[in-house]
Amino acid sequence: MDTNLAGLERRILEQMHEQFDLPAGTAADTPFEVLDFDSLVLVELxxxxxxxxxxxxxxxxxxxxxxxxxxxxxxxxRGVTV
Structure with a gap:
């Protein structure tokens, strides 16, 4: 995995942990369905x-x-870098 993609994953997970009550052990590849992210949570995300x-x-x-x-x-x- 390239460095930018790994950095983006890390920052997205950090943002998700700050904003949402994620269970311990949530990883970058944890499906949103497992996290019970409905359409409202996705709008917030x-x-x-x-x-x-x-x-x-x-x-x-x-x-x-x-x-x-x-x-x-x-x-x-979309060209986003960290």
Missing amino acids: GLVLKSAFGVEVEDDELKAAGSASGVAALLAS
Whole structure:
């Protein structure tokens, strides 16, 4: 995994831990379904990402990404770096 993608995963997980009550052991590849992230939580996550990275991500894109790891790949594809 490239350094930027690993850094994005780490920062996304940090943001998620700060904003949401994640269970211990949540990893970058933990599916959003396992975390019980519904559409409202995904909208909130989109707002968190916009604030942290300056990029808008729609809730349907987050659902398709499926995990913090998937979101990191999405952000990296849009040129976001850490």
